[in-house]
Amino acid sequence: MNELAERVKEISDQNVYSCYLCGNCSAGCMFTDEMDTLPHQVIALVQMEDKDALEKNTSWICASCFVCSVRCPRGLDVAAIMEALREIKIRERGFRKIDLRKIKDIEKLPQIAITAAAQKFTW
Numbered sequence: 001m002n003e004l005a006e007r008v009k010e011i012s013d014q015n016v017y018s019c020y021l022c023g024n025c026s027a028g029c030m031f032t033d034e035m036d037t038l039p040h041q042v043i044a045l046v047q048m049e050d051k052d053a054l055e056k057n058t059s060w061i062c063a064s065c066f067v068c069s070v071r072c073p074r075g076l077d078v079a080a081i082m083e084a085l086r087e088i089k090i091r092e093r094g095f096r097k098i099d100l101r102k103i104k105d106i107e108k109l110p111q112i113a114i115t116a117a118a119q120k121f122t123w
């Protein structure tokens with residue numbers, strides 16, 4: 001397993017080599033119009049250890065709706081893989097754009113909004 005795939009596995013517990021690139025996940029994704037690369041194509045990049053996988057907007061457009069995960073015939077949690085790619089990117093950049101401690105009345109925000117902000121809008 002290549003290093004990028006290892007990191008994805010570490011974070012998401014998903015083995016990208018289980019994917020046989022059928023495209024079923026991408027076919028069900030409602031956000032592909034906004035993505036520069038389809039979800040299964042990003043997985044293929046990870047399989048090939050192509051760091052371009054981290055530069056695509058796919059994982060950032062992903063809304064974690066889990067449709068892809070439900071559709072995968074190999075039982076892969078594609079949404080978790082997308083999340084792992086975001087996390088790797090955030091860790092590589094080493095800084096966060098939003099300082100959650102500075103948000104006023106944060107306790108009044110829905111928890112899901114805080115989680116999304118922490119995972120998606122921090123670079």
Ligand code: SF4
Nearest residue numbers: 019022023025040072
């Ligand atoms: S549905 Fe599953 S096996 Fe098919 S391309 Fe997507 S992740 Fe790979």
Ligand code: SF4
Nearest residue numbers: 029062063065066068
């Ligand atoms: S979890 Fe992300 S990649 Fe999967 S179908 Fe939903 S938006 Fe698309």
